[in-house]
Amino acid sequence: xxHEEASIYExxxxxxxxxxxxxxxSSEIADQLRExxxxxxxxxxxxxxxxxxxxxxxxxxxxxxxxxxxxxxxRYHPEVEMEEVKALAFWMTCKCALMDIPFGGAKGxxxxxxxxxxxxxxxxxxxxxxxxxxxxIGPNRDIPAPDVYTNPTIMGxxxxxxxxxxxxxxxxxxxxxxxxxxxxxxxxxxxGRGAYxxxxxxxxxxxxxxxxxxxxxxxxGNAGQSVASLLFDDGYRIVAISDATGGIFNxxxxxxPEVISAKxxxxxxxxxxxSCSVCDCGHCDDTGGRCTCEDCDCPACGSERIDNPxxxxxxxxxxxxxxxxxxxxxxxxxxxxxxxVVEIANGPTTSDADEILAEKGVTVIPDILANAGGVTVSYFxxxxxxxxxxxxxxxxxxxxxxxxxxxxxxxxxxxxxSIDWRTAAYSVALTRLKEAISxxxxxxxxxxxx
Ligand code: GLU
Numbered sequence: 001x002x003h004e005e006a007s008i009y010e011x012x013x014x015x016x017x018x019x020x021x022x023x024x025x026s027s028e029i030a031d032q033l034r035e036x037x038x039x040x041x042x043x044x045x046x047x048x049x050x051x052x053x054x055x056x057x058x059x060x061x062x063x064x065x066x067x068x069x070x071x072x073x074x075r076y077h078p079e080v081e082m083e084e085v086k087a088l089a090f091w092m093t094c095k096c097a098l099m100d101i102p103f104g105g106a107k108g109x110x111x112x113x114x115x116x117x118x119x120x121x122x123x124x125x126x127x128x129x130x131x132x133x134x135x136x137i138g139p140n141r142d143i144p145a146p147d148v149y150t151n152p153t154i155m156g157x158x159x160x161x162x163x164x165x166x167x168x169x170x171x172x173x174x175x176x177x178x179x180x181x182x183x184x185x186x187x188x189x190x191x192g193r194g195a196y197x198x199x200x201x202x203x204x205x206x207x208x209x210x211x212x213x214x215x216x217x218x219x220x221g222n223a224g225q226s227v228a229s230l231l232f233d234d235g236y237r238i239v240a241i242s243d244a245t246g247g248i249f250n251x252x253x254x255x256x257p258e259v260i261s262a263k264x265x266x267x268x269x270x271x272x273x274x275s276c277s278v279c280d281c282g283h284c285d286d287t288g289g290r291c292t293c294e295d296c297d298c299p300a301c302g303s304e305r306i307d308n309p310x311x312x313x314x315x316x317x318x319x320x321x322x323x324x325x326x327x328x329x330x331x332x333x334x335x336x337x338x339x340x341v342v343e344i345a346n347g348p349t350t351s352d353a354d355e356i357l358a359e360k361g362v363t364v365i366p367d368i369l370a371n372a373g374g375v376t377v378s379y380f381x382x383x384x385x386x387x388x389x390x391x392x393x394x395x396x397x398x399x400x401x402x403x404x405x406x407x408x409x410x411x412x413x414x415x416x417x418s419i420d421w422r423t424a425a426y427s428v429a430l431t432r433l434k435e436a437i438s439x440x441x442x443x444x445x446x447x448x449x450x
Contacts, residue, residue, distance in 0.1 A: 192226025194373015
């Protein structure tokens with residue numbers, strides 16, 4: 001009989017089951033967490049620049065609101081579909097609980113290739129999507145944020161559209177907004193910075209000398225760039241980076257500031273996305289192999305072009321998947337050569353790959369911990385929209401405090417229960433969810449009061 005692959009949501013729930021055993025979760029609470037609270041499926045109709053109309057499927061899932069209003073990003077990607085959004089929303093519930101911030105979990109997205117749309121088409125798409133979601137989201141109900149291929153500009157349009165629908169300014173309905181439009185200092189770098197704090201915790205425990213630590217990063221969007229910059233400034237040797245086009249490898253280490261400026265070059269100031277790749281050479285039209293132009297200082301100089309599967313299998317100390325889901329699977333897990341995998345993407349490792357990595361002795365710092373800096377600073381933004389602006393120093397020091405506390409609590413479970421970091425992170429999250437759900441009234445609660 002052919003082996004049927006588990007859906008991404010079923011795979012996500014297998015993590016719930018493992019941790020449920022560790023913390024002795026009642027079946028009542030486990031059942032509640034297995035099914036999302038609410039799902040919205042819409043058609044987003046967009047008038048294109050040529051006058052035609054296109055219709056894009058859009059989704060928003062509120063997974064669980066036991067600990068607070070639901071929170072999570074919106075992605076624009078051609079592979080967005082309901083099962084994926086369900087898994088992403090479930091991860092947000094666990095992530096917010098692990099960070100101990102007072103939010104539940106949600107996620108959404110539109111199935112679209114955003115890079116094929118003009119800026120005006122993207123704005124119309126974003127505004128139309130908000131109109132479809134207007135009664136589903138809300139400052140105390142469900143608060144979106146950026147995710148894959150969405151950014152502060154898009155969040156700004158969405159906040160503006162929601163405010164127009166409500167007939168009043170509602171800054172706290174969405175986070176990750178531009179600084180000029182009620183955004184928070186430090187939000188843009190927060191996901192990468194949170195992962196950086198996790199790596200610094202490892203560094204202090206292991207006594208690493210950053211100059212000797214080799215790092216490979218798959219994905220060079222916002223989070224990949226931020227973590228790369230911070231590690232580079234500390235002297236870490238970033239030997240490989242990649243994006244959707246491919247990657248570069250340099251045993252001596254890559255000059256990250258140069259790649260960031262090459263990668264972010266835009267054809268025009270109006271463009272929302274750069275069409276450049278980390279592989280682009282700014283000085284020649286070399287398309288493969290090693291860049292050989294004389295006096296050229298492009299990032300590809302002296303680097304070898306590699307593809308994404310090769311990057312994942314490099315012999316490095318830290319591998320950072322910072323792209324999309326299902327990159328490390330049962331198929332390639334055996335060939336992962338890193339000692340540590342620090343997950344900045346959501347869901348880059350499947351559960352069967354987890355088992356193989358554990359057997360090989362690879363330590364995985366899981367997504368719900370390593371990439372939680374983004375939602376943590378989203379929480380600060382939401383707070384600032386209700387009170388007063390913080391300084392960037394305050395944002396970063398509060399982020400560090402929360403990241404380190406979650407890291408230490410997860411580490412305690414790893415030690416005391418002799419379990420892997422992922423199961424430990426879920427165990428911390430479930431312990432907090434269990435408490436909140438019980439306080440709202442479960443069978444046990446009613447039995448006790450009766
Ligand atoms: N999209 C980010 C995540 O997956 C941030 C979510 C948020 O800020 O609400 O964690």
